[in-house]
Amino acid sequence: MVGxxxxxxxxxxxxxxxxxxxxxxxxxxxxAAKPLHPLTLTDLVKYGRxxxxxxxxxxxxxxxxxxxxxxxxxxxQSLRNLPFIVVSNPHISKIHNNYLHSLSTLLPWSEKQITNxxxxxxxxxxxxxxxxxxxxxxxxxxxGFLEARKYISPVEVTRFLDEHLRARIxxxxxxxxxxxxxxxxxxxxxxxxDSKDHRHDSHGPDESHQSSYIxxxxxxxxxxxxxxxxxxxxxxxxxLRYGVRPSVVINGEPDYTFAHIxxxxxxxxxxxxxxxxxxxxxxxxxxxxxxxxIAPLPEGLSDHGREKGxxxxxxxxxxxxxxxxxxxxxxxxxxxxxxxxSTPGVTIRMRDRGGGISPENLAHIWDYSFTTFKExxxxxxxxxxxxxxxxxxxLNAISGDAGGSSLAGLGYGLPLGRAYAEYFGGGIAVQxxxxxxxxxxxxxxGVGRVECEGRRSGG
Ligand code: ADP
Ligand code: K
Ligand code: MG
Numbered sequence: 001m002v003g004x005x006x007x008x009x010x011x012x013x014x015x016x017x018x019x020x021x022x023x024x025x026x027x028x029x030x031x032a033a034k035p036l037h038p039l040t041l042t043d044l045v046k047y048g049r050x051x052x053x054x055x056x057x058x059x060x061x062x063x064x065x066x067x068x069x070x071x072x073x074x075x076x077q078s079l080r081n082l083p084f085i086v087v088s089n090p091h092i093s094k095i096h097n098n099y100l101h102s103l104s105t106l107l108p109w110s111e112k113q114i115t116n117x118x119x120x121x122x123x124x125x126x127x128x129x130x131x132x133x134x135x136x137x138x139x140x141x142x143x144g145f146l147e148a149r150k151y152i153s154p155v156e157v158t159r160f161l162d163e164h165l166r167a168r169i170x171x172x173x174x175x176x177x178x179x180x181x182x183x184x185x186x187x188x189x190x191x192x193x194d195s196k197d198h199r200h201d202s203h204g205p206d207e208s209h210q211s212s213y214i215x216x217x218x219x220x221x222x223x224x225x226x227x228x229x230x231x232x233x234x235x236x237x238x239x240l241r242y243g244v245r246p247s248v249v250i251n252g253e254p255d256y257t258f259a260h261i262x263x264x265x266x267x268x269x270x271x272x273x274x275x276x277x278x279x280x281x282x283x284x285x286x287x288x289x290x291x292x293x294i295a296p297l298p299e300g301l302s303d304h305g306r307e308k309g310x311x312x313x314x315x316x317x318x319x320x321x322x323x324x325x326x327x328x329x330x331x332x333x334x335x336x337x338x339x340x341x342s343t344p345g346v347t348i349r350m351r352d353r354g355g356g357i358s359p360e361n362l363a364h365i366w367d368y369s370f371t372t373f374k375e376x377x378x379x380x381x382x383x384x385x386x387x388x389x390x391x392x393x394x395l396n397a398i399s400g401d402a403g404g405s406s407l408a409g410l411g412y413g414l415p416l417g418r419a420y421a422e423y424f425g426g427g428i429a430v431q432x433x434x435x436x437x438x439x440x441x442x443x444x445x446g447v448g449r450v451e452c453e454g455r456r457s458g459g
Pocket of ligand 3: 274275408412414
């Protein structure tokens, strides 16, 4: 049935259609029975620094191909295990169909080895389609679960989303890593103009920094720059909504750099800053700056982060030495300079004077969709009226993925931020001084070390 159906790929590849193969229940059962490959950072860096020789690029494509179908099948199964009335919700069912679509674009490749550039380019297009297809997942799922809230408890939703969204982080990373390696190795191949954007995010490599990137990993990532960048975007949203923006002071070691994934750090910092800005302004404390302290973990003290706020992660696999990554890299390709010997990682403490979190609320902050944000308060400030309930407010707050353009309201910021942090062995801990303010400790491991993905991840 290969090639029996040609679907136009959504937006990103306007000139081409991907070959698809109908997904049967047997495909799903067979693929989901396969053991999941736990993604490690070694997987992401083992082909070395771009530009990669063609053979390494094919290896990357074949590796990607070997692990994605089973991951997608696990997600489809997990969606199908939700109560029927929940899966029948049009938004949840849209997500289910997105996974079926992505699997249908991968099945035609299942018997293949990629050994030439033509196939590698086509495969990269499949990866671009996959990333594009799933780009709005979070806001769609949020809407779906909000609409289906009568039929599924918050605990069950959180359990499902924790697994689903963590798995999604890994799947995206694998696909985006191949796309990034493709473009930094084959800069002249033509996909479409849109998909070339995958080469760069807002902190992507430019001429002077190109050498610090291995695909989506920046081996010389500067948290202070990310914090300043996010301060700008969050400040703009805040000013639009409240008419003021708090300032941010960065201290500790602002020059610190380490190896990590810029888009992950950017997501987490944005969510933490939104929370701090909102609390600060709602408390009328905007004259008090938000203090961000960058504290590198000491060299050689890899468990030190635990006291500094790492959460409930099993840290048993944290001590795999950096040199192991180097060895594996060498085995795969000659074309490598070793990763910078990064420190074990960093703890970033964000301290605000926004009044803290009440003990009742503190118990729920990690639940997806728990929020104390009330849109009507804002609307009434803006002299219009709204009789909406909290859930309607949350619906209104859903715009862009993960509620990107509003300051709060989806209730996904902390749990999803923690999922990103935990993915490679970091964590987020919240310390509330009720009546005074909040300290948030974000710990991240430098990706010079090898760790497995968060243990809650299911696919
Ligand atoms: P949202 O911001 O959409 O409400 P989050 O998961 O980011 O969702 O946060 C959940 C809740 O935790 C917030 O609604 C707020 O009540 C509380 N919270 C989080 N961070 C802070 C903070 N820095 N100060 C006060 N309350 C906070
Ligand atoms: K929440
Ligand atoms: Mg938030």
